Every structure is written in C-alpha cells, then in structure tokens.
Amino acid sequence: MIPPALYLALSAVIFTIGVIGVLLRRDAIVIFMCIEMMLSAVGITLIAASRYLHSMDGVIFVFLAMTVAAAEAAVGLAIFVLLHRIYKGVKVDEINLMKW
Amino acid sequence: MELFKVDVLGRDFLAVAQELVLLSFALGVLLLGVILKGDRRRYTGYVALFGYVLAFLPLLGAIGRGYEAFSGMVVLDPFSLFFKVLILVVGFLVVLLSLDYTSREGIAFGEYYALVLLASAGMMLMAGAAHLVTLFLGLEIMSIAIYALAGIMREDARSVEAAFKYFLLGAFASGFLLYGMALTYASTGALHLREIEGVLAQKAWLTSFPLVLVGLGLLLVGFGFKLALVPFHMWTPDVYEGAPTSITAFMATGVKAAAFAGLLRVFFTALPALEGHWRELLWVLAVATMTLGNLVALRQEDVKRMLAYSSIAHAGYIMVGFVAATELGRAAVLFYLFAYAFMNIGAFAVVALLGRRGAPNTLLEDYAGVGFKHPLLAVAMAVFLFSLAGVPPTAGFMAKFYVFSAAVKAGYYWLAVLGVLNSAVAAYYYLRVMVYMYFREPKEGLQTGYPSFAGAVAILIALWGVFQLGIMPSDFLALAQRSVQVF
Structure with missing residues (x-):
C-alpha cells in the first residue's frame, strides 16, 4: 500500500505547480486551467485523507468541490467571452483600463 | 458512523427557511424577468424587495432559540441570527438603491435581482455554517453570484474588467481556502x-503539527482575499471601481460581513487551540491593512476608488477587534460591521445618485459645488463621510471606540495607538470630498444627479442607522455581546 504521506506530497506538488502557473502565465484561459489544477490537487488530499481515516466526508467534499468548480467555470468562461469581445484577446497584460 | 438524517418536515428546513425564501424569490424573479417585457422588467426589483421582507419572518421565530440542523452542518444560534439580519438589511438597502440605478444603466432585468438574492442566500448560509463543507458552499454560492454581478454591465469595458479580475483572484483564493x-x-x-476543536483540545501535539499550521495559513490566505486584507487586497480597488456602484456597495458591506462571520466562526469555534499562532499574525495583518489602505486612499482622485481603499482600511480596524479576541472584541467586530454597512451603503448610494447614464461622475472634480446644486444629497454624504472618519455622534465613532477599547483592555496598546493614528490620517481624505462639495466652484456644463425616490429612501434608512447606532449604541452593543456568547 502506498503510504498516505506520498499522496499528500503529490497533492502539494500539483497545487504548487498550479500556483506558479497562475502567477507566471499571461493567458487568462491558461491561468484558469492552473486554478482548476489547484482544485484537483486539493481533491487528491481529500480523498487520500478520507481513505486513511476511513470516513466518507472527504470524498463527499470532493464531489461538492467539483460541482463548485464546474459552476465557477461556467461563469468564468462567460466573462472571458465578454472580455474577448472588448479586447480581442484574453492576455492579462492588455487588460489594464484601471490600474492593476 | 452515524447516518445522515434529515428531518423533512421539521426543524431542519425551518433552520434554513430564510435562505429558502430568498432562493425561491431568486428563481421567481428570474422567471418574471423573462415574462415581463421591456420597461416593465424593472418591477422584478420590487418583487425582490418583497422577498427580503418576507425572509425576515422565519428569523423572528428563531429569536432566542438556538438549534442545529442537518446533522449539525447548519446552526441557527444568536450569532448566525445577527449576521442573517445584517445580510438581509444590506440586501434590502442594495435592492432599494438599485431600483432606479439599474433602470438608468439599462441593467434592470430579472438576472440582476436574482443574482443579488442568490448572493444573499450564500452569505446567510455562510453565517450559519457549523461545518467546513457548508462554509465552503456558502462562500462559493455568494462568490459566483458576485462575479457575475460585477460584470453585469456587459457593454462597459470597466465592468467586464472588474468581473474578470474578481473572478480570477476569487477562484485563486477559493483554491487556497479549500486546500486549508x-x-x-x-x-x-x-x-x-x-x-x-475537540480533536485539537485532546491531542495537544497537533497544535504544533506542521500540517495543521500550513492548513491554518492557507485558510488565512483564503479569507484574507475575500476580506481584502493587505497583502491580499490588490484586486479590491479595480473591482470596486469597475463594478456597478450598487454592487460595489454590496461587495463592500455584504461580502465583508459574511467573510468575517466565517472567519469568526472558524477561528473561535474550531481553532481556539491555535490562538497563539494566529493572534500575532493577525496583529501584523491588521496594522498593514489599516496603514496601507489609508495611505493609498490619500492620493485617489476617484471617489469610488477612494472608498475602495477606505474599505480596505476599515477591514483593518475590524481586525483590531478580532485580534483582541475577548468577548468585547468580538462584539465590537459585530457592531462595527453593522455600523459600516449603514455608512458605506449610504455613501455609495449618494455616489450612485450623482451619476447619470454614460457619465458616472465619480471623479473628485465632479463633486465640486455639489453642496449647492444638491444640498440634501451633500448633507447626507457629509454625514456618511463623518461617520466613516469616526466623528461623534455617528455610528462610525462608536464602532471605532468599541474596537479600540477592546484592544486596550486586551493589552494591545500599540495596536490601539496605531489604529487611532490611522483614523486621524483617514480624516484627511474624507474631509477632502467635503471641501470639494462646499468650497469649490462647480465645473461648467457638468450634469449631475438622477432623481430617485427609492434611492432617497435607502439614504434615509442609512442615515437613521448611522444616528441610531451613534447616539444610542449601548442596547445594540448588548445585543452583539449576547450574539457572540456562542463562542
């Protein structure tokens, strides 16, 4: 059996890659993908903990977090479409009507 | 493992009755927005207003009877009752202020009010959360609705930009919160x-366990983003400036109140064992938030942006009461949030009423001579600004007084001193608006003002609140103190 610490480490690494991606990438869609990656990384922690603790709470939390992420994606992509209409692109550097 | 039991006809649904009322009105308003045509769509606003009034009724039945529901995931105790009333008052005032504002800006359709109702329901769920899952769901129901609301002026580049920035940083923050x-x-x-709380109290070694501490830090980052604490505040000025003014008022008061409710609940119910770790951290955050908010607000030329920085500074003052962590400190936080809701919505209502379609008139120069063109609005604005600056006999003064005296009583003298110094700095930029209103000649040819009966009513209610809490604060403070006895 793989020890739970390894799952936690995997989750931490993926989460960190997501955070770095959010901070370094310039394309809004890619940034949003990195955020989704962070949420999925959290899912690994929750499921590993749930299995280790023999409780279902963590697994159910993952389902709810996935639902939330889907709702977020719906609103987020709608905002990106609006943005694309105005700026003809979704590069975060170009969207600076107000001081960033 | 105990099975999840739901009492279908009984208290479980009664405990969330006010949220259910708001949700059903949200759906109703959405449908009504499709059925009604053209200009008649603005009636959806009156329906939403009625929904807020109706949502008060279930709360009346819950006074003095704290109970848990849904296997203890939701709790209706005096603390959540206090915040639910606050959120309903905020929602009511925001809808009142929106009635004419949305017609003017051409956004008066069902979706707008449906989203406001949904966001309020999320906030109320957050205030009543006794479980991390409910807290997360409440936060997300609120946040997702607010992302859409910030960008609801679809043709306006600033509004879309605000929605975009709020969305990306809000989703980013949710990731941290979830990981925590x-x-x-x-x-x-x-x-x-x-x-x-029970586990942490039993196993003392956990309180210095790295995983717990990292979790605490991540929770703090997540809440810090929602509360706009420095250094997680970068999005606030842009989002507050770009979003429709009525929604800015909603974000500055409602979202902040709900996030503070969640923070109080998590830190004082679940994590009191870690107090030694988070108190010093929050001390630093409180000082940084107050100071940076006030210093940057000094040089803003746009009133909406200035109020955004001022709202960052006010989050810092509220944190002072949080750091004190005594019963008075927590009660002061609750008092401050209520007082802040009245004065801030009032100020944003005046800002909204001074604009016109296509010309928001939010620059400081646009306020020149407003004192003579719109004497009543200017007097109201002056009262709200005095209250934000903390001048007696307004609510803002009493709120600051309680927060700082709680800090002194808890032994945080320096925190109180820094807070008072900050308030002195803040007076400058609030008074600057008044100087423009009363001592400058109006700009040639500038049209300001948009008549709004509903907006005037919202301002009157906010004025009443500012003076009620400012002149007779003791009853209300006692109420706040009873509400925080759940911790």
Missing part, C-alpha cells in the same frame, strides 16, 4: 467545527 480545509481535515480527521 483539506489539510485541516487530513490532520484532525474532522470537518465539523466543534469536532475539530
């Missing part, structure tokens, strides 16, 4: 706030 919750769960094995 996951690590807390992984290390304590519990998601119930009370159970987490």
Whole structure:
C-alpha cells in the first residue's frame, strides 16, 4: 500500500505547480486551467485523507468541490467571452483600463 | 458512523427557511424577468424587495432559540441570527438603491435581482455554517453570484474588467481556502467545527503539527482575499471601481460581513487551540491593512476608488477587534460591521445618485459645488463621510471606540495607538470630498444627479442607522455581546 504521506506530497506538488502557473502565465484561459489544477490537487488530499481515516466526508467534499468548480467555470468562461469581445484577446497584460 | 438524517418536515428546513425564501424569490424573479417585457422588467426589483421582507419572518421565530440542523452542518444560534439580519438589511438597502440605478444603466432585468438574492442566500448560509463543507458552499454560492454581478454591465469595458479580475483572484483564493480545509481535515480527521476543536483540545501535539499550521495559513490566505486584507487586497480597488456602484456597495458591506462571520466562526469555534499562532499574525495583518489602505486612499482622485481603499482600511480596524479576541472584541467586530454597512451603503448610494447614464461622475472634480446644486444629497454624504472618519455622534465613532477599547483592555496598546493614528490620517481624505462639495466652484456644463425616490429612501434608512447606532449604541452593543456568547 502506498503510504498516505506520498499522496499528500503529490497533492502539494500539483497545487504548487498550479500556483506558479497562475502567477507566471499571461493567458487568462491558461491561468484558469492552473486554478482548476489547484482544485484537483486539493481533491487528491481529500480523498487520500478520507481513505486513511476511513470516513466518507472527504470524498463527499470532493464531489461538492467539483460541482463548485464546474459552476465557477461556467461563469468564468462567460466573462472571458465578454472580455474577448472588448479586447480581442484574453492576455492579462492588455487588460489594464484601471490600474492593476 | 452515524447516518445522515434529515428531518423533512421539521426543524431542519425551518433552520434554513430564510435562505429558502430568498432562493425561491431568486428563481421567481428570474422567471418574471423573462415574462415581463421591456420597461416593465424593472418591477422584478420590487418583487425582490418583497422577498427580503418576507425572509425576515422565519428569523423572528428563531429569536432566542438556538438549534442545529442537518446533522449539525447548519446552526441557527444568536450569532448566525445577527449576521442573517445584517445580510438581509444590506440586501434590502442594495435592492432599494438599485431600483432606479439599474433602470438608468439599462441593467434592470430579472438576472440582476436574482443574482443579488442568490448572493444573499450564500452569505446567510455562510453565517450559519457549523461545518467546513457548508462554509465552503456558502462562500462559493455568494462568490459566483458576485462575479457575475460585477460584470453585469456587459457593454462597459470597466465592468467586464472588474468581473474578470474578481473572478480570477476569487477562484485563486477559493483554491487556497479549500486546500486549508483539506489539510485541516487530513490532520484532525474532522470537518465539523466543534469536532475539530475537540480533536485539537485532546491531542495537544497537533497544535504544533506542521500540517495543521500550513492548513491554518492557507485558510488565512483564503479569507484574507475575500476580506481584502493587505497583502491580499490588490484586486479590491479595480473591482470596486469597475463594478456597478450598487454592487460595489454590496461587495463592500455584504461580502465583508459574511467573510468575517466565517472567519469568526472558524477561528473561535474550531481553532481556539491555535490562538497563539494566529493572534500575532493577525496583529501584523491588521496594522498593514489599516496603514496601507489609508495611505493609498490619500492620493485617489476617484471617489469610488477612494472608498475602495477606505474599505480596505476599515477591514483593518475590524481586525483590531478580532485580534483582541475577548468577548468585547468580538462584539465590537459585530457592531462595527453593522455600523459600516449603514455608512458605506449610504455613501455609495449618494455616489450612485450623482451619476447619470454614460457619465458616472465619480471623479473628485465632479463633486465640486455639489453642496449647492444638491444640498440634501451633500448633507447626507457629509454625514456618511463623518461617520466613516469616526466623528461623534455617528455610528462610525462608536464602532471605532468599541474596537479600540477592546484592544486596550486586551493589552494591545500599540495596536490601539496605531489604529487611532490611522483614523486621524483617514480624516484627511474624507474631509477632502467635503471641501470639494462646499468650497469649490462647480465645473461648467457638468450634469449631475438622477432623481430617485427609492434611492432617497435607502439614504434615509442609512442615515437613521448611522444616528441610531451613534447616539444610542449601548442596547445594540448588548445585543452583539449576547450574539457572540456562542463562542
């Protein structure tokens, strides 16, 4: 059996890659993908903990977090479409009507 | 393992009756927005207003009877009751202020009010959360609705930009919050706030366990973003400036109140064992938030942006009461949030009423001579600004007084001194608006003002609140103190 610490480490690494991606990438869609990656990384922690603790709470939390992420994606992509209409692109550097 | 039991006809649904009322009105308003045509769509606003009034009724039945529902995931105690009333008052005032504002800006359709109602329901769920899952769901129901609301002026580049920035940073923050919750769960094995507290109290070694501490830090980052604490505040000025003014008022008061409710609940119910770790951290955050908010607000030329920085500074003052962590400190936080809701919505209502379609008139120069063109609006604005600056006999003064005296009584003298110094700095930029209103000649040819009866009513209610809490604060403080006895 793989020890739970390894799952936690995997989750931490993926989460960190997501955070770095959010901070370094310039394309809004890619940034949003990195955020989704962070949420999925959290899912690994929750499921590993749930299995280790023999409780279902963590697994159910993952389902709810996935639902939330889907709702977020719906609103987020709608905002990106609006943005694309105005700026003809979704590069975060170009969207600076107000001081960033 | 105990099975999840739901009491279908009984108290479980009664405990969330006010949220259900708001949700059903949200759906109703959405449908009504499709059925009604053209200009008649603005009647959806009156329906939403009625929904807020109706949502008060279930709360009346819950006064003095705290109970848990849905296996303890939702709790209706005096603390959540206080915040639910606050959120309903905020929602009511925001809808009142929106009635004419949305017609003017051409956004008066069902979706707008439906989203406001949904966001309020999310906030109320957050205030009544006794479980990390409910807290997360409440936060997201609120946030997703607010992302859409910030960008509801679809043709306006600033509004879309505000929605975009709020969305990206809000989703980013949700990731941190969720990870913090996951690590807390992984290390304590519990998601119930009370159970987490029990585990931490039993196993003392956990309080210095790295996983718990990292979880605490991540929770703090997540909440810090929602509360706009420095250094997680970068999005605030842009989002507050770009969003429709009525929604800015909603974000500055409602979202802040709900986030503080969640923070109080998590830190004082679940994590009191870690107090030694988070108190010093929050001390630094409080000082940084007050100071940076006020210093940057000094040189803003746009009133909406200035109020955004001022709202960052006010979050810092509220944190002072939080750091004191005594009963008076927590009660002061609750008092401050209510007072802040009245004065801030009032100020934003005046800002909204001074604009016109296509010309928001939010620059400081646009306020020149407003004192003579619109004497009543200017007097109201002056009262709200005095209250934000903390001048007696207004609510803002009493709120600051309680927060700082709680800090002094808890032994945080320096925090109180820094807070008072900050208030003195803040007076400058609030008074500057008044100087423009009363001592400058109006700009040639500038049209300001948009008549609005509903907006005037909102301002009158806010004025009443500012003076009521400012002149007779003791009853209300006693109420706040009773509400925080759940901790």
